[in-house]
Amino acid sequence: MHISTVEAKVRYSETDQMGVVYHANYLVWMEMGRSELIEDLGFHYADMERMGILAPVYNVNVDYKKPCKYGEKVVIRTWIDYYNGVRIVYGYEIYNGVGELAATGTSSHVCVKKENFQPISVRKILPAWHEAYEKAKKK
Template sequence: MIVNETQIKVRYAETDQMGVVYHANYLVWMEIGRTNLIEDLGFKYAELEEYGILAPVLDIHASYKMSCKYGETVTVKTWLDHYDGLRIRYGYEIYKETGELAFTGTSSHVCVKKDTFRPVSIRRTHPEWHEAYLKALKK
């Protein structure tokens, strides 16, 4: 399985008055990790959009274990958790710089045509992405 590790320096704007990261920012960090994982696989999400394909979120699961704080550097680990040619689920773990697990989560997506929002099979439209996703799951 291929795992992307992305380092993020917690910015002041991501925190509340107590210096604790606001919960929705973890979702932003998930997106950063997901985008970086796609690039590790040799692709860019913008390429799908150029072909008129989007990958909206179907479902998000988030479990907050420990607070991250302003000034820390966190590590976002992202991997493919499930892929069936149509639906994709990514897994995430976010670690504090001490190595403590702060967050776990998943996001589920489906590829759709931009103009109709009807699901499309990546297996058919982008076989190179399909093969890379299958390979990433096996390693």
């Protein structure tokens, strides 16, 4: 299983009145992790989009465990939790500045044609992506 790792520094604008990261910002970090993983595998979302294919989120789950605070560097770990040639579920762990597990989550995606949002088979339409995902996914 391939696990991608990326760091982000918590900006003041990402915190709430309690001094901790506002919950929606974890979704942004998950997207950063997902993009990094895709790049690790040798691909870019933009290339797929130029082909007229999108990968919308249809489900997301986040479990918050410990706070992240302004000025900390957070670590986002991302992997392919499930892949069947059509559906993709990415898994995430986000660690705060002192190395504590701050959040876990998943996001579920399906690749679709841009013009009509009809699902496509990654296996058939993007065979190189399919092969890379098969190799990288969680066993």
